[in-house]
């Protein structure tokens with residue numbers, strides 16, 4: 096049994112703590128934000144202050160891999176989520192995947208269920224409103240981390256410290272303070288400006304769909320709808336941050352007008368009434384960090400998990416799944432904690448590169464094309480077409496191909512890998528033929544309508 100300190104009690108910090116405690120370790124989680132006030136999901140959604148998680152009120156989908164990991168590691172927590180109105184998506188993942196389930200929830204509702212579980216877990220001590228300020232370490236060519244310091248000056252000993260501070264992790268500074276450095280820090284800004292608004296279904300209405308992604312891709316923007324818990328849903332999307340019309344989405348009425356003008360989004364607007372203002376967020380990027388310099392650890396007794404290790408532009412909606420999967424990979428190697436922390440770091444980095452690395456690389460590749468396409472779309476260029484076979488599966492799904500749809504959903508939910516699916520000869524041939532034949536279309540809601548004559552901005556507009 097080892098003592099573990101987790102800096103950051105967001106989704107991944109809390110699942111990491113739960114999974115480690117259930118393998119017999121003592122875990123202290125320190126999170127800068129306060130605990131949620133106990134109560135009904137709507138109260139939580141409205142009142143839980145998450146300064147440390149700026150995306151907290153943005154739309155989240157919880158992929159099949161999240162359901163699989165929770166079912167394997169903490170089935171009781173999964174049950175408690177379902178009992179509180181968190182929904183299950185209606186995917187048909189196909190034969191062999193009957194048990195897989197993707198969850199539908201507003202993020203604060205999902206996260207509060209995890210926090211509740213952590214507070215009840217005997218091996219976990221979760222301390223809210225405590226900010227970690229840095230690391231305590233024994234100096235050396237490879238410094239050995241032996242604990243954390245809080246902003247209030249408290250020192251906490253640990254056999255292993257895990258940074259789960261999310262995309263704002265200050266690991267580079269913490270490492271510099273103990274005489275080492277972060278050797279790998281790949282960063283790709285994504286040029287996107289996100290917007291999101293939450294709604295409740297009208298009394299007689301049902302969700303137009305529960306299988307993400309649902310919505311429209313236009314040449315200049317991405318527009319998505321997601322069913323959530325307790326008869327709520329979220330409409331969201333992104334424009335290039337160079338788009339002069341992006342600030343118009345600050346206006347709730349204009350936001351709804353744009354959504355109504357999009358054929359894939361209109362049924363959603365008609366099915367509900369708003370329960371929030373429009374949320375905006377910029378600074379979107381992909382980032383991958385590693386504590387291995389080539390094959391050599393730069394620090395001992397310290398790990399990065401979740402967004403602190405790897406975060407992706409949210410268009411695929413996979414960050415929580417990547418982090419929960421990585422937390423499970425750590426838990427499965429947790430017999431090494433305090434006994435051989437360097438070997439543990441090697442093992443975890445190797446797993447991350449092998450399992451999550453290809454997904455990160457694909458996101459970077461897709462985003463590179465997307466950044467250019469959305470910018471060109473502002474000037475009237477056509478909609479972005481799929482450029483690889485995995486994206487072709489998504490497009491074939493849109494054309495009503497059930498085989499492609501199931502394969503796409505399995506990949507998208509992190510249940511299988513593109514290479515495994517495309518080893519199927521029939522699917523491979525279909526996607527290859529599709530890529531060769533696909534015409535470049537204008538997409539719905541042509542730019543001139545969006546800009547001038549259509550419902551969105553027929554009056555004056557606010558430009559960024």
Ligand SMILES: Cc1cc2nc3c(=O)[nH]c(=O)nc-3n(C[C@H](O)[C@H](O)[C@H](O)COP(=O)(O)OP(=O)(O)OC[C@H]3O[C@@H](n4cnc5c(N)ncnc54)[C@H](O)[C@@H]3O)c2cc1C
Pocket residue numbers: 102103104105106107108109125126127128146147148150153154155156157158225226227228259260261262263264289376400401402403406409411412413414415416418
């Ligand atoms: C706009 C947007 C939409 C997204 N949509 C999706 C989606 O649909 N599906 C999906 O799977 N993922 C989505 N993501 C990604 C997802 O939000 C992250 O992958 C996920 O939150 C990572 O969890 P985490 O625990 O690593 O980090 P976080 O959830 O960011 O948690 C970090 C925690 O650390 C705390 N903290 C920070 N610094 C300190 C400190 N010094 N001391 C103590 N505590 C500290 C913070 O308060 C916070 O509680 C989205 C991201 C964005 C930006």
